[in-house]
Amino acid sequence: MDTIDERLAVIQPLNKFWYANKVAALDMLRLDLIHPVVSGNKWFKLRLNMNHAIESGYKTIITSGGGFSNHLVATAYASKLFGIKSIGVVRGRYNVLTPTLEACKEYGMELVFVTREDYAGRHEPNWARNLVAHFDETFMIPEGGANEWGRAGAGLLNRFINGQYTHVAVAVGSATTMIGIRNKTSNQQQILGFAPMKQGAYLNGYISTHAVPEKNANWRLFDNWHFGGFGKWSNELIGFMNEFYKENNIPLDIVYTSKMMYGLHEMLTDNFFTESDKILCIHSGGLQGNVTVKHLLKY
Numbered sequence: 130m131d132t133i134d135e136r137l138a139v140i141q142p143l144n145k146f147w148y149a150n151k152v153a154a155l156d157m158l159r160l161d162l163i164h165p166v167v168s169g170n171k172w173f174k175l176r177l178n179m180n181h182a183i184e185s186g187y188k189t190i191i192t193s194g195g196g197f198s199n200h201l202v203a204t205a206y207a208s209k210l211f212g213i214k215s216i217g218v219v220r221g222r223y224n225v226l227t228p229t230l231e232a233c234k235e236y237g238m239e240l241v242f243v244t245r246e247d248y249a250g251r252h253e254p255n256w257a258r259n260l261v262a263h264f265d266e267t268f269m270i271p272e273g274g275a276n277e278w279g280r281a282g283a284g285l286l287n288r289f290i291n292g293q294y295t296h297v298a299v300a301v302g303s304a305t306t307m308i309g310i311r312n313k314t315s316n317q318q319q320i321l322g323f324a325p326m327k328q329g330a331y332l333n334g335y336i337s338t339h340a341v342p343e344k345n346a347n348w349r350l351f352d353n354w355h356f357g358g359f360g361k362w363s364n365e366l367i368g369f370m371n372e373f374y375k376e377n378n379i380p381l382d383i384v385y386t387s388k389m390m391y392g393l394h395e396m397l398t399d400n401f402f403t404e405s406d407k408i409l410c411i412h413s414g415g416l417q418g419n420v421t422v423k424h425l426l427k428y
């Protein structure tokens with residue numbers, strides 16, 4: 130198996146024509162390059178969880194997600210790499226496995242399927258306990274890696290984010306990556322989160338609760354570029370992705386980073402930023418999720 134190489138992450142300036150010189154700099158941190166399966170932010174959220182589980186002597190990692198979860202497959206792969214058993218609790222039943230679930234199995238993850246109703250109870254303390262009762266010495270990583278190790282791991286991204294950037298743009302699912310970055314960057318830097326689902330604003334409370342108090346400022350969550358909901362897309366979004374690739378030579382993913390860059394482009398057009406601003410966008414990976422729209426993408 131390939132190892133995950135953080136040194137492959139590079140900062141790539143975007144084409145000035147794409148942002149019409151509206152800001153002084155617009156760069157993208159290419160976390161998608163560190164590994165094809167354990168894409169970008171997933172690795173950072175997992176690595177301290179993995180270390181903790183192994184140092185504490187756990188034998189098995191258990192985590193959960195939907196049939197298209199990038200987190201699930203990243204956990205399967207990382208567990209195999211670290212030589213620890215993994216169990217994935219999957220929301221819903223599948224007669225035919227999704228490509229993501231097939232990949233999980235290939236990396237040795239044991240899949241346990243639960244109904245959507247049962248899955249909805251996952252935040253209750255007994256949920257995981259009942260579930261893992263028949264497994265030995267398991268460490269539970271919440272969906273999306275949303276725990277203290279996940280946030281601390283995402284905070285390690287601060288070494289790519291130097292003080293010259295006035296804004297950092299990041300796609301948001303569980304908000305773990307955004308919170309981790311907020312907690313470790315300068316208060317002067319604005320953290321802009323882009324939620325790809327309807328009514329993503331519900332995450333505002335969660336973010337302020339988990340941001341360290343002295344950093345709980347200068348962040349903002351946008352939820353208007355959802356294109357109909359999580360995982361939904363339109364031909365316009367596909368066209369935008371193809372155009373973005375043509376101008377910047379960077380493939381975006383259909384679920385998260387395409388919607389973030391679409392939103393950011395609209396903000397640039399609407400003069401949200403000033404000419405002296407310097408923006409770093411995080412490419413958080415997720416490209417394996419493009420299989421469903423591969424035939425429409427020109428990359």
Ligand SMILES: *Cc1c(COP(=O)(O)O)cnc(C)c1O
Nearest residue numbers: 302303304305306385413414415
């Ligand atoms: C999972 C994922 C996110 C969301 O990360 P959170 O830490 O859960 O907010 C963003 N972008 C991509 C490509 C992802 O796969």
